[in-house]
Amino acid sequence: MKKKIGIIVIVILLIQLIRIDKNNPPVDPNKDYIKITHAPAQIAEIIKKACYDCHSNEVKYPWYTNLAPISWYIKGHINEGKEYLNFSEFGNYNMYQKEHINSGLVSAIKRETMPLSSYVWMHKEAELTSQEKTILLNWFEIFDKKSDK
Template sequence: MKIVKKILVALLIVLVLMQLYRPAKNNAEYRDVAAFELETNVTSGIKTIMENNCYNCHSNKTVYPWYAEVAPVSFWINDQIEEGNEHFNVSQWLAYSNKKKDHKLDELVEEVEEGEMPLDAYTWLHGSITEAEKEAVIVWANKARENYKIVE
């Protein structure tokens, strides 16, 4: 029984020490998505879907829930955000070439169609995206891709 107690105390100490180290937050001054929304003709309905399901991990500004302050959850959330921004960051939209913009929108369609986005872990905590919302995003993204079919 003493070994179990020692292990639990050690785990508690590690957990407390983890609270002292915080991963860097995705905290730009504001969520700069205007260029993306303007260029891709985001409607108010699509904007709501994107705000509720995409921008927290795919822009330079994340609205963090309270539990993001508690390690080890803070590390896990930070990892998800970094990976999301690595794959697609709407705040960097103007830096992308037309070919890359087309590719990013194509990936968005593919990920939504396959049910890979939004991540299950995100929808468990923030609510699910409906099939109608998924279809609206797919239709919008395919239409937006038409702007980038021009050969550079």
């Protein structure tokens, strides 16, 4: 039994050597969602607190991202989130992609699938209130009307 525990401890220590990349790519403010859409301060604040940690090049890695395998799990979510939508790269998307993203944001808010409950569990400030959800839905509706023109 002691041998098994010793092996487990050694494996746990060894996996700590496999680090995740915590470097954020440079941010071009001219490509950022908030600047491009001329989002009001209230919208910017809500999106930054609830979305930017997984969907931008401004990820803030908390202390527990130094612990494998937790770090791998979190980095996987960040990579997946940025693959779907990267607010820092919004200017690189074409109009079709922007419209698709916008409808996805509306759907995620209505279905309450974003931010992820596992993220909110550790980041209570990211939980959207009913009022914030309504504010965002109204904002995304304005974006839809702008893109129709």
